Amino acid sequence: xxxxxxxxxxxxxxxxxxxxxxxxxxxxxxxxxxxxxxxxxxxxxxxxxxxxxxxxxxxxxxxxxxxxxxxxxxxxxxxxxxxxxxxxxxxxxxxxxxxxxxxxxxxxxxxxxxxxxxxxxxxxxxxxxxxxxxxxxxxxxxxxxxxxxxxxxxxxxxxxxxxxxxxxxxxxxxxxxxxxxxxxxxxxxxxxxxxxxxxxxxxxxxxxxxxxxxxxxxxxxxxxxxxxxxxxxxxxxxxxxxxxxxxxxxxxxxxxxxxxxxxxxxxxxxxxxxxxxxxxxxxxxxxxxxxxxxxxxxxxxxxxxxxxxxxxxxxxxxxxxxxxxxxxxxxxxxxxxxxxxxxxxxxxxxxxxxxxxxxxxxxxxxxxxxxxxxxxxxxxxxxxxxxxxxxxxxxxxxxxxxxxxxxxxxxxxxxxxxxxxxxxxxxxxxxxxxxxxxxxxxxxxxxxxxxxxxxxxxxxxxxxxxxxxxxxxxxxxxxxxxxxxxxxxxxxxxxxxxxxxxxxxxxxxxxxxxxxxxxxxxxxxxxxxxxxxxxxxxxxxxxxxxxxxxxxxxxxxxxxxxxxxxxxxxxxxxxxxxxxxxxxxxxxxxxxxxxxxxxxxxx
Numbered sequence: 001x002x003x004x005x006x007x008x009x010x011x012x013x014x015x016x017x018x019x020x021x022x023x024x025x026x027x028x029x030x031x032x033x034x035x036x037x038x039x040x041x042x043x044x045x046x047x048x049x050x051x052x053x054x055x056x057x058x059x060x061x062x063x064x065x066x067x068x069x070x071x072x073x074x075x076x077x078x079x080x081x082x083x084x085x086x087x088x089x090x091x092x093x094x095x096x097x098x099x100x101x102x103x104x105x106x107x108x109x110x111x112x113x114x115x116x117x118x119x120x121x122x123x124x125x126x127x128x129x130x131x132x133x134x135x136x137x138x139x140x141x142x143x144x145x146x147x148x149x150x151x152x153x154x155x156x157x158x159x160x161x162x163x164x165x166x167x168x169x170x171x172x173x174x175x176x177x178x179x180x181x182x183x184x185x186x187x188x189x190x191x192x193x194x195x196x197x198x199x200x201x202x203x204x205x206x207x208x209x210x211x212x213x214x215x216x217x218x219x220x221x222x223x224x225x226x227x228x229x230x231x232x233x234x235x236x237x238x239x240x241x242x243x244x245x246x247x248x249x250x251x252x253x254x255x256x257x258x259x260x261x262x263x264x265x266x267x268x269x270x271x272x273x274x275x276x277x278x279x280x281x282x283x284x285x286x287x288x289x290x291x292x293x294x295x296x297x298x299x300x301x302x303x304x305x306x307x308x309x310x311x312x313x314x315x316x317x318x319x320x321x322x323x324x325x326x327x328x329x330x331x332x333x334x335x336x337x338x339x340x341x342x343x344x345x346x347x348x349x350x351x352x353x354x355x356x357x358x359x360x361x362x363x364x365x366x367x368x369x370x371x372x373x374x375x376x377x378x379x380x381x382x383x384x385x386x387x388x389x390x391x392x393x394x395x396x397x398x399x400x401x402x403x404x405x406x407x408x409x410x411x412x413x414x415x416x417x418x419x420x421x422x423x424x425x426x427x428x429x430x431x432x433x434x435x436x437x438x439x440x441x442x443x444x445x446x447x448x449x450x451x452x453x454x455x456x457x458x459x460x461x462x463x464x465x466x467x468x469x470x471x472x473x474x475x476x477x478x479x480x481x482x483x484x485x486x487x488x489x490x491x492x493x494x495x496x497x498x499x500x501x502x503x504x505x506x507x508x509x510x511x512x513x514x515x516x517x518x519x520x521x522x523x524x525x526x527x528x529x530x531x532x533x534x535x536x537x538x539x540x541x542x543x544x545x546x547x548x549x550x551x552x553x554x555x556x557x558x559x560x561x562x563x564x565x566x567x568x569x570x571x572x573x574x575x576x577x578x579x580x581x582x583x584x585x586x587x588x589x590x591x592x593x594x595x596x597x598x599x600x601x602x603x
Contacts, residue, residue, distance in 0.1 A: 003290050004282050016324055020305075024317040059255035061129050065188050067112035068133060071140040072185035074108040075147060076178050077101055082151040083174035098151055099483065099506065105144045106480040109473070112137055132252040136188070139245045141469060143181070145516045146234045146241070152513060153234070156227040162219060169213050170228075173235065176206045184245055191255060196246060203242050210235050230582075237524070292432045293329040300327055300427035304420055315412050322420025327427060330436065332491030334428040337384055338421035344388025345417040349410035351389070352396025369397040429493070436489035443485045444504060445559035447478040448597070451511050452548050458515055459533075459541050459575045468519045475512050479505070500603050507597040514590040521583045533575035540587055541575055547594040554601050 001012035018040070027033045059065075078101040085098055116134075159167060180202035187195040210232050218225045304323045308316030326341055328334040355368070372394035379387040392413070399409060454471040465471075482505055490497050533541065552566050579587060 001283070002293070003285055003287070004279055008283075013324060016301075017321065020317045020321055023305075024315075061133060061252070061255050062189075064112075064116050064130070064133055065255070067108075067115045068137050068140060069185045069188040071105065071108040071112060071137065071144070072181050072188065074101070074105040075140065075144050076181040076185065078105055078144070078151075079147055079174060079178040079181060082147065082154055083171065083178070085151065085154055099509065102144075102148055102151075102509075103480050103483050106476050109137075109141055109144070110477055110480065113473070129252045129255065132248045136245055136248040136252075138469065139241045139248065141473070142520075143238055143241045143245075145472070145520060146238045147177075148513055149517050149520065150231050150234050152510075152517075153227040153230040157224050161221075162224075163217075166213070166216055166218075169209060169216065173206065173209045173213065176202055176209055177235065177238065180206055180242055184242060187246070187249060191249065196249075199242075199246060203239055203246075206235065206239055210239075237520070289329060289434060292434055296427050296432045297324060297327050299431060300423055303427075304423055307419070307423075313412075313416065315409070316416060318413055318416035319420040319423070322417045323424045323427075326421045326424040330434055330488050331425075331428040331493075332488045334424055335491075338425050340383075340385035341388045342418050342421050344385045345392045346414050348389040348392025349396065349414055352393045353407050353410055355393075356396065356400055365397055365400070369394060369401075372397070435492060436485045437492060437494070440482070440485045440489045440501060441558035442561070443478070443482040444501070444508070445555040445562050447475065447482045447505075447508050448551065449555060449562060449564060450475040450478045451508055451515070452552060454512070454515050455544070455548060458518060459545075460573045462573060462576060464522055464577045465519075472512070472516055472519075479509050479512060482508075500600055503600045504597065507593050507600060510593045511590060511597070514586045514593065517586045518579070518583050521580060521586075522577060525580075531578045533578055537579050537584065537587070538574055540591060544587070544591050544594055547591075547598055551594070551598050551601060 002009040022036075027036055078098075081097050081101045116130075159170070162170070180199055183195060183199035183202055187199050213228070214232055218228055301320045301323045304320035305317075307313070308319050313319070322341065326334060326338045328337055355365070372390040375390040376387055376394060379390065392410075395413070396410060454475050457465055457471050458468070486501055486505055489501070532538070549566050552564050555562055555564055
């Protein structure tokens with residue numbers, strides 16, 4: 001069920017939980033079965049009714065707007081991280097925090113595409129709101145590219161060496177940019193005029209700060225001066241994109257309630273046979289990751305149930321339930337969740353016991369019971385240790401309402417939770433394990449090859465490509481996959497890890513950045529450049545292609561299953577546009593990164 005999303009796997013867990021509970025407390029006659037079914041039906045129907053009621057009051061596009069707002073918020077965090085990255089006395093390399101925040105932006109964009117897959121050119125302009133929102137999402141993606149380019153420029157600036165007044169102005173510039181992005185994020189969600197006013201105010205402040213820095217005497221160091229001018233240029237473009245974003249939100253108009261936005265036939269459209277058939281194909285896809293994870297989970301849960309039944313453990317159904325909650329597709333994630341669950345459960349049990357032994361009115365305990373429900377939902381995805389703590393505290397209070405509470409019950413729960421978590425960790429290590437030591441090279445090969453396709457589309461198309469963001473999104477998604485795989489690889493047990501992978505990943509990310517920068521500059525050209533690249537420029541591009549082709553010949557050693565189509569050693573098509581000075585610099589940096597990638601790949 002996990003193949004078709006978290007909601008589907010949540011449904012499977014509900015069925016699993018009901019099986020565990022009914023197995024622990026079997027009914028003996030039809031009247032008892034009927035009573036239990038009525039209770040389950042009430043428990044299922046109530047949230048459905050509440051959900052439908054809330055949905056009817058929810059604006060139709062608010063879920064999509066929320067996904068876009070999360071992109072803007074992630075960009076704000078990226079700006080803050082970049083603004084701090086230049087504080088090192090010896091600038092010259094990005095910090096790992098910048099790569100992490102860049103990856104979070106990419107994840108937010110990917111999540112929005114999973115929620116709403118269509119792009120602006122695929123949306124019927126009659127669906128005015130959705131059309132404007134897809135353009136708003138595109139603006140957010142371009143803002144992220146400009147901010148990342150600013151981060152690259154910051155690598156050449158040693159902030160402590162700058163004049164104090166210039167340093168203050170630069171810090172204020174980044175602060176204003178972060179605040180403007182944050183205000184746009186809030187405006188996307190609330191659509192309140194006062195939020196628009198705050199966003200516009202910060203954008204205007206950003207314009208003034210850009211002018212002040214441009215008029216200020218810049219450092220004598222030529223490299224730093226060039227980097228500052230580049231940041232100011234990118235800030236100007238970012239301001240235009242922000243203004244465009246606000247315009248898109250305004251053109252979207254007032255968001256209609258759901259019940260006024262969808263006809264009955266449009267709602268039934270999701271039941272169209274081809275969509276149902278597509279979901280079924282995905283559901284029964286026996287991909288190696290999901291299949292191994294499913295088998296591992298099933299075997300571990302069965303062992304947990306056997307231990308509970310064989311030894312007749314009191315409330316022992318908590319063992320298989322803990323197994324299912326803790327076990328994850330990857331060992332590192334399983335281990336982290338096991339620690340979080342055990343710590344949260346033990347501390348929650350202690351806190352609940354102390355609370356019940358403290359003299360207090362019933363209504364206070366019911367109030368805490370309500371509060372723990374709220375905190376449970378809030379923290380379950382953000383910080384699982386806190387969620388486990390409030391879940392256990394909630395259970396203590398529920399048990400106290402149902403029957404006389406005793407400390408031995410929580411001790412049993414703690415022991416069962418520790419046992420279930422330990423069983424999950426052992427299963428993740430010994431039973432059909434999925435190690436990123438094996439899969440990381442495959443992810444890396446896919447990301448490098450995706451960059452190669454982006455490179456060919458950039459320099460060897462008959463005309464300059466206008467839909468370059470499609471290639472950008474594809475390669476950045478693969479970069480995100482390999483970065484996540486590397487983080488899991490570093491958490492796996494075993495011998496000392498090879499850090500060459502980190503160098504390879506960051507090289508590949510910088511190649512993507514250089515290609516993005518070339519397209520950003522091309523988009524800024526007012527008049528279409530009919531002239532092709534100069535002879536010198538084409539020679540450098542062809543040299544880059546030769547290095548790329550040599551790199552691609554090594555990729556099957558990383559991933560034997562990868563299907564690589566290496567083009568001609570020198571394609572007939574020439575680059576259809578002449579490169580300006582900034583693009584030439586990006587091309588030089590691209591060449592350097594390709595050489596570094598080739599050397600590191602040899603290692």
